Amino acid sequence: MGSEFKNGGNEMIESGKELAVVAEKxxxxxxxxxxxxAAVAFSLAAAVVLGLDKQTTTVTLTLVPTxxxxxxxxxxKWHYLSASVYFVVANTTACAYGAISLLLLxxxxxxxxxxxxxxxxxxxxxxxxxxxxxxxVAAIGIISLKGNAHVQWHKVCSVFGxxxxxxxxxxxxxxxxxTVFLVLxxxxxLELHWKR
Amino acid sequence: MGSEFKNGGNEMIESGKELAVVAEKxxxxxxxxxxxxAAVAFSLAAAVVLGLDKQTTTVTLTLVPTxxxxxxxxxxKWHYLSASVYFVVANTTACAYGAISLLLLxxxxxxxxxxxxxxxxxxxxxxxxxxxxxxxVAAIGIISLKGNAHVQWHKVCSVFGxxxxxxxxxxxxxxxxxTVFLVLxxxxxLELHWKR
Numbered sequence: 001m002g003s004e005f006k007n008g009g010n011e012m013i014e015s016g017k018e019l020a021v022v023a024e025k026x027x028x029x030x031x032x033x034x035x036x037x038a039a040v041a042f043s044l045a046a047a048v049v050l051g052l053d054k055q056t057t058t059v060t061l062t063l064v065p066t067x068x069x070x071x072x073x074x075x076x077k078w079h080y081l082s083a084s085v086y087f088v089v090a091n092t093t094a095c096a097y098g099a100i101s102l103l104l105l106x107x108x109x110x111x112x113x114x115x116x117x118x119x120x121x122x123x124x125x126x127x128x129x130x131x132x133x134x135x136x137v138a139a140i141g142i143i144s145l146k147g148n149a150h151v152q153w154h155k156v157c158s159v160f161g162x163x164x165x166x167x168x169x170x171x172x173x174x175x176x177x178x179t180v181f182l183v184l185x186x187x188x189x190l191e192l193h194w195k196r
Numbered sequence: 197m198g199s200e201f202k203n204g205g206n207e208m209i210e211s212g213k214e215l216a217v218v219a220e221k222x223x224x225x226x227x228x229x230x231x232x233x234a235a236v237a238f239s240l241a242a243a244v245v246l247g248l249d250k251q252t253t254t255v256t257l258t259l260v261p262t263x264x265x266x267x268x269x270x271x272x273k274w275h276y277l278s279a280s281v282y283f284v285v286a287n288t289t290a291c292a293y294g295a296i297s298l299l300l301l302x303x304x305x306x307x308x309x310x311x312x313x314x315x316x317x318x319x320x321x322x323x324x325x326x327x328x329x330x331x332x333v334a335a336i337g338i339i340s341l342k343g344n345a346h347v348q349w350h351k352v353c354s355v356f357g358x359x360x361x362x363x364x365x366x367x368x369x370x371x372x373x374x375t376v377f378l379v380l381x382x383x384x385x386l387e388l389h390w391k392r
Contacts, residue, residue, distance in 0.1 A: 117389050124378065135279075135282075135332035139336050142278050143336070148276070150272070151276070153350075154347075
């Protein structure tokens with residue numbers, strides 16, 4: 001009876017260990033999935049916020065000195081600048097890829113190494129894509145906000161305030177998405193390192 | 197004697213295996229070092245090419261209609277645009293880090309995992325930094341080349357041709373450096389994956 005109890009105890013310890021391993025695995029996967037959902041949400045939000053960015057306002061111009069000044073309607077749209085187009089395309093790509101990777105990893109319950117590895121490699125590509133689009137829009141944003149006297153590019157945010165604020169919000173959202181993708185690659189590298 | 201021969205044969209096989217492992221290790225390290233030297237060289241070249249970018253030219257302007265047009269000297273310098281400053285700083289940082297990582301990895305003949313891992317993590321940060329600076333300068337480059345009628349930003353490359361060509365060369369060089377850093381991270385991930 002003592003032996004049975006001992007065996008039962010061993011079995012309990014073994015199943016406890018297995019549970020801990022499963023819990024640890026699911027915890028890692030849980031973090032990964034949570035980060036991935038955040039990345040999809042933030043890149044989608046960034047693409048939508050800039051993709052819907054449009055402002056029409058009126059500027060008062062004196063065309064002929066002898067006549068009173070006239071109000072002329074002017075419109076700013078996101079697709080007027082190639083950097084914004086690149087930004088929206090990059091964030092849409094990141095969002096779509098993030099969703100596909102979520103499906104792939106959710107379906108990969110068996111933990112096939114090749115699928116997990118492919119996802120990390122594509123995560124890295126998305127990091128490069130998102131950071132380059134972030135740099136492009138931020139550079140244009142700085143000129144829009146401050147202008148540049150050397151090349152005679154005037155600031156446009158003084159006229160299109162709402163347009164610029166929405167653009168800044170999109171940059172912030174994409175900044176979070178880019179950082180989350182970066183963290184996903186970091187976590188994958190550290191995980192691979194620890195598992196060696 | 198037969199037994200001795202057999203033992204000698206086994207020893208030869210063992211030492212052969214060890215040699216193969218050493219060769220494989222040095223081969224991987226050789227590739228890594230070669231890529232790293234290329235990354236340092238290209239990021240240095242990109243920083244220097246844009247950092248020395250300056251052009252003075254004359255534009256002919258009619259200031260007063262009754263007087264003949266006058267030639268006015270105008271100068272373009274790399275530090276007039278914040279995107280270019282960011283680009284030079286990013287590439288200098290990448291170059292300096294690349295050199296430090298080369299020293300670290302060369303000194304790490306024992307193959308300490310922690311050092312190798314730290315280098316991969318910083319490589320990833322440099323990928324994000326370089327791609328964002330690449331996006332920033334490319335976005336400004338496109339406006340400089342084509343202008344943008346919507347925001348009334350005129351093209352400047354028609355006046356500063358040499359300046360723009362040198363900027364394009366710097367973008368190309370930094371593009372190679374960024375790709376090499378990306379490949380370094382990729383190789384590290386795949387290597388970690390295979391070693392599991």
